[in-house]
Amino acid sequence: MPNKTEQLYEGKVKVIFKTDDPNLLIMYYKDDATAFNNKKKGTIEEKGAINNAITAKLYELLAAKGIPNHLVSKISDREMLVKKVEIIPVEVIIRNVVAGGLSKRLGIPEGTPLKRPIIEYCYKSDELDDPMINDDHILTLGYATDQELINIRNLALKVNDVLVPYFDALGIRLIDFKLEFGRHKGEVILADEITPDSCRLWDKKTNEKLDKDRFRRDLGKIEEAYQTILRKVVGE
Ligand code: 5GP
Secondary structure, three states: OEEEEEEEEOOOOOEEEOOOOOOOOEEEOEEEEEOOOEEEEEEEOHHHHHHHHHHHHHHHHHHHOOOOEEEEEEEEEEEEEEEEEOOOOEEEEEEEEEHHHHHHHHHOOOOOOOEEEEEEEEEEOOOOOOEEEOOOHHHHHOOOOOOHHHHHHHHHHHHHHHHHHHHHHHHEEEEEEEEEEEOOOEEEEEEEEOOOOOOOOOOOOOOOOOOHHHHOOOOOOOHHHHHHHHHHOOOO
16 A cells, blocks of 8 residues: 655645555545635535545446546545546536536526437636537647547446446436546546536436535535435445
């Protein structure tokens, strides 16, 4: 087990540490919650531990289905050992049902099902509020190569194909989610997290929101929603 050395980077909800192995990092999940690009801040009790556990479980599932990702192992309540990647500065959003940004942008009511998934890309930039971009921007501006973008799209759709039925069996609708990818030894792999911070998850029977929209929209019962997802995914 490599030893934690100095802090490499502190983000809004996670801290990354170096280890004495140059190919491995430690990702620490904070309880902090932010929305609207840091304009709204708070904490969600136990969120760090919950999101660490959920991401670990989902990444193990995805790895077993042949989807490469950065997880090496969960090493403590709030920490996971991950492969060092060069993050591709593009957020990849996969939508199965209209909600959030898409609903606002096109005036389509939230909850409208999509007959096939929509993939959107945003440029990862806090200063610019993660603006939406398309394939041409990604290729022309050199954020990813043609082959990398093909791989990213294929992997994103594969993740969706695994997670939609997985959550459905737990009584949850996977409405939409955000993925990030990184380069590791020449290969594009899944990085960052998959949690109620980065997904919209609705109860299948009641359509109750069980994700960060409860924080973004002041809907209350935030901790309960995260605990519900933890219980269903990890069984704790
Ligand atoms: P929207 O574009 O509707 O705001 O977000 C679509 C999906 O991507 C939602 O599940 C949302 O949680 C996720 N998402 C979009 N941008 C970000 C981001 O910057 N950070 C996180 N954690 N999730 C995001």
